Amino acid sequence: MSVMKLTASAVAIAAVSATAAAARDNVQVAGSSTVLPYASIVAELFGENTDYPTPVVESGGSSAGLKRFCEGVGENTIDVANASRAIREKEIKACAENGVTDIIEVRIGYDGIVFASQQSGPAFTAFQPSDIFNAIGAKVLVDGEIVDNPYNSWSEFNGDLPDAEIAMFIPGTKHGTREVFEDKVLLEGCEATGAMEAMMSAGMSEDDAEDACLDVRQDGKSVDIDGDYTETLARIDANTNGIGVFGLAFYENNTDKLKVATMGGISPSTETIASGEYPVSRPLFFYVKKAHIGVIPGLKDYAQFFVADEIAGPGGPLSNYGLVADPELADTQAAVSNEETMGSGM
Amino acid sequence: MTDAATNPGAATPRKSSLLTLDDRTRRRNASEARFKAYGITAIAVALFFLIVLLFSILRSGLPAYTTTVADVEFTVTQAQYEEAESQLFKTKAYEQLFIAQLQDQLTESGMQVEFDAAAIERIMGKVGGNIREFYQANPDQLGQPVSFELSSSSRVDGYYKGRVTREGLQESRFLQLSDLDLVDALAEAGIIRQAFNWNFITGADSGVDNPGGAGIGASVVGSFFMMLVVLFLALPIGVAASIYLEEFAPKNRWTDLIEVNISNLAAVPSIVFGILGLAVFIQFMHLPQSAPLVGGLVLTLMTLPTIIISTRASLKAVPPSIRDAALGVGASKMQAVFHHVLPLAMPGILTGTIIGLAQALGETAPLLLIGMVGFVARGYPDGIAAGFVDPNSAMPAQIYTWAARADVAFYEKAWGGIIILLLFLMTMNIIAIILRRRFERRW
Numbered sequence: 001m002s003v004m005k006l007t008a009s010a011v012a013i014a015a016v017s018a019t020a021a022a023a024r025d026n027v028q029v030a031g032s033s034t035v036l037p038y039a040s041i042v043a044e045l046f047g048e049n050t051d052y053p054t055p056v057v058e059s060g061g062s063s064a065g066l067k068r069f070c071e072g073v074g075e076n077t078i079d080v081a082n083a084s085r086a087i088r089e090k091e092i093k094a095c096a097e098n099g100v101t102d103i104i105e106v107r108i109g110y111d112g113i114v115f116a117s118q119q120s121g122p123a124f125t126a127f128q129p130s131d132i133f134n135a136i137g138a139k140v141l142v143d144g145e146i147v148d149n150p151y152n153s154w155s156e157f158n159g160d161l162p163d164a165e166i167a168m169f170i171p172g173t174k175h176g177t178r179e180v181f182e183d184k185v186l187l188e189g190c191e192a193t194g195a196m197e198a199m200m201s202a203g204m205s206e207d208d209a210e211d212a213c214l215d216v217r218q219d220g221k222s223v224d225i226d227g228d229y230t231e232t233l234a235r236i237d238a239n240t241n242g243i244g245v246f247g248l249a250f251y252e253n254n255t256d257k258l259k260v261a262t263m264g265g266i267s268p269s270t271e272t273i274a275s276g277e278y279p280v281s282r283p284l285f286f287y288v289k290k291a292h293i294g295v296i297p298g299l300k301d302y303a304q305f306f307v308a309d310e311i312a313g314p315g316g317p318l319s320n321y322g323l324v325a326d327p328e329l330a331d332t333q334a335a336v337s338n339e340e341t342m343g344s345g346m
Numbered sequence: 347m348t349d350a351a352t353n354p355g356a357a358t359p360r361k362s363s364l365l366t367l368d369d370r371t372r373r374r375n376a377s378e379a380r381f382k383a384y385g386i387t388a389i390a391v392a393l394f395f396l397i398v399l400l401f402s403i404l405r406s407g408l409p410a411y412t413t414t415v416a417d418v419e420f421t422v423t424q425a426q427y428e429e430a431e432s433q434l435f436k437t438k439a440y441e442q443l444f445i446a447q448l449q450d451q452l453t454e455s456g457m458q459v460e461f462d463a464a465a466i467e468r469i470m471g472k473v474g475g476n477i478r479e480f481y482q483a484n485p486d487q488l489g490q491p492v493s494f495e496l497s498s499s500s501r502v503d504g505y506y507k508g509r510v511t512r513e514g515l516q517e518s519r520f521l522q523l524s525d526l527d528l529v530d531a532l533a534e535a536g537i538i539r540q541a542f543n544w545n546f547i548t549g550a551d552s553g554v555d556n557p558g559g560a561g562i563g564a565s566v567v568g569s570f571f572m573m574l575v576v577l578f579l580a581l582p583i584g585v586a587a588s589i590y591l592e593e594f595a596p597k598n599r600w601t602d603l604i605e606v607n608i609s610n611l612a613a614v615p616s617i618v619f620g621i622l623g624l625a626v627f628i629q630f631m632h633l634p635q636s637a638p639l640v641g642g643l644v645l646t647l648m649t650l651p652t653i654i655i656s657t658r659a660s661l662k663a664v665p666p667s668i669r670d671a672a673l674g675v676g677a678s679k680m681q682a683v684f685h686h687v688l689p690l691a692m693p694g695i696l697t698g699t700i701i702g703l704a705q706a707l708g709e710t711a712p713l714l715l716i717g718m719v720g721f722v723a724r725g726y727p728d729g730i731a732a733g734f735v736d737p738n739s740a741m742p743a744q745i746y747t748w749a750a751r752a753d754v755a756f757y758e759k760a761w762g763g764i765i766i767l768l769l770f771l772m773t774m775n776i777i778a779i780i781l782r783r784r785f786e787r788r789w
Contacts, residue, residue, distance in 0.1 A: 024635075026724070026737055028635055028636070028737075036554075036720070037751070039721070040553045040721035041553040041555050043553065043723065048437050048475040048478065048479075053724055054724050056717065056721065057721035058721075059720050071629070076628050076635065078635075228750040230752070253754075254754070256510075305434070308434055310433075321554065
């Protein structure tokens with residue numbers, strides 16, 4: 001039998017491949033699923049417009065991406081982490097422990113977070129942060145007292161909203177979007193309804209009260225979505241009363257299925273987000289391992305290409321897809337070409 | 347025991363006859379009929395779901411195989427080429443050249459519909475990449491008119507496939523109602539037409555704003571190299587392990603332990619192998635990320651137990667008399683196994699291997715962790731060694747990636763990819779069935 005020959009050839013192939021694998025020639029990116037579409041557009045264009053191979057962009061969420069980014073320096077680690085939030089102190093620390101000390105932070109633009117429901121569903125057209133907090137906060141203020149969230153329908157706390165069952169699909173905790181949702185919607189709503197004040201006067205410290213504000217009810221009225229926006233869309237498709245949290249670009253690609261609600265009276269668009277009127281937006285970032293520049297071919301070029309005026313500027317393919325261009329893009333370009341690391345430029 | 351048998355003294359004579367059924371027999375017959383009905387219902391339900399599944403796959407997936415293209419003839423001069431190549435965003439420059447020329451051509455031909463450059467940009471897909479690629483490969487064509495077949499934007503394609511309707515159209519910067527008038531006019535002029543989407547079968551993945559350029563070809567190649575690794579590692583290792591365990595190993599506590607563990611491994615969720623692969627192959631052995639080699643190694647681990655179990659079953663199925671006869675005429679144990687037992691067990695081993703490969707082919711979860719899921723658009727590897735180590739995706743990973751994208755056009759691509767994946771799986775299963783039918787021997 002040729003079993004021996006097969007084994008021998010298999011081992012030979014593995015050995016040849018392993019030696020050929022010594023040098024990686026492509027940029028390896030991972031992280032936020034919000035940044036992924038933009039990164040994939042840039043990756044494709046980078047491959048088409050330069051002599052470097054097309055970078056590989058993986059998804060997985062901001063936290064997962066930064067975790068992999070901080071695993072260490074070397075060809076078997078990723079070069080760039082995409083994040084839909086800024087890197088946290090403890091992540092920088094974790095990075096440093098593994099030898100990843102020089103990190104270049106690149107802000108690529110802004111993304112709006114919108115609240116959308118089924119096109120033909122109930123008339124969810126205008127929300128305030130307080131409405132969202134009342135709908136899904138774990139503890140809310142009712143008649144001057146903090147109680148477990150008693151509401152089943154939107155009209156119970158705001159007569160202007162439809163008498164429809166509460167069903168919200170919010171990003172799971174591994175998404176960077178969740179943090180913005182908590183900061184700009186839940187916390188705002190908590191303060192606006194007076195729940196935070198009531199908690200603090202009941203003897204909670206400010207930090208504890210803030211944490212309590214961010215607690216989301218666990219009785220099934222609010223569902224954490226750990227997958228992509230497509231999963232949220234599928235849930236909305238199946239639930240007439242469902243309200244989902246989406247990125248602006250995703251919503252704009254699916255306007256035939258979704259209708260968007262205003263937040264604080266402002267309807268989301270690239271203009272209102274760029275001007276800062278629309279309250280729920282956040283910057284998008286990617287982080288570059290400086291130690292890999294010069295080792296991985298094309299890494300710096302990729303970063304520079306990403307933030308070039310033609311790409312990330314107004315009218316470029318990214319803003320055409322839904323990214324809100326950063327007015328301070330020129331500073332970012334300068335920082336990238338000078339390889340300014342975090343800490344050194346600040 | 348029956349009443350009649352336990353009361354021999356009873357005066358009443360047996361009333362039953364062979365010709366008329368008594369109550370008990372009727373009840374037994376009825377229960378048999380009921381059981382058959384359950385079985386038929388179960389099969390009917392399974393068939394119903396199968397048909398629904400196949401129908402929905404075909405209905406959603408077949409549109410991916412056609413595309414809307416525009417036939418345009420235009421010229422790029424040497425000066426324009428150099429000008430475009432000197433820019434950072436070269437493909438955009440080619441796109442602008444193309445749009446300007448098409449606009450002039452349409453104005454000359456006396457198009458009845460109002461339009462502007464922005465409308466053409468919305469209607470056409472990302473054409474710059476194709477144009478640049480062409481002139482890079484054929485610089486001698488510069489300055490001469492060349493006819494291009496370029497794909498339209500995904501929304502215009504959707505207009506022809508019924509995804510986008512005039513009534514349901516929400517005007518956006520992606521497409522406006524007036525653009526559809528231009529599309530209709532262009533179609534009437536024979537510039538826009540439907541064509542078979544070869545690019546879908548041969549191409550690589552594309553960016554999220556360019557569904558028209560997405561193809562599954564590169565990931566088929568990725569899957570192919572992974573399957574090569576699985577085949578050349580899992581088959582010899584699996585067969586060697588099972589032959590040793592079945593024919594040579596002493597039966598003791600150790601071999602029992604190994605046996606139990608192999609059976610357990612067969613039931614381990616595949617994602618676990620992905621985590622193992624990340625830790626061992628990438629972080630410890632420093633093999634490249636997103637490489638079919640690593641994917642193949644991970645899937646080998648996953649497939650090994652399946653192959654070992656099926657190989658041992660087919661070795662067991664060879665009657666001991668064959669071995670005894672071989673040993674009786676003076677063959678060594680190894681000769682008996684390799685000359686007589688193994689050839690007889692081969693059909694079963696190959697069947698098990700193919701089923702194991704088919705299982706590995708459809709697996710996504712372990713690939714998630716080794717970087718094969720995501721945007722991997724390297725195109726075709728140049729050479730065999732590059733095929734193993736260059737980043738690539740795999741078919742199920744590609745389908746998974748497409749299904750998560752915002753533009754519904756990618757959803758259609760995902761279904762189209764499922765059709766190709768199913769074709770591969772069916773082919774492999776049919777080969778397994780043929781092997782079994784043709785070579786299996788019964789004793």
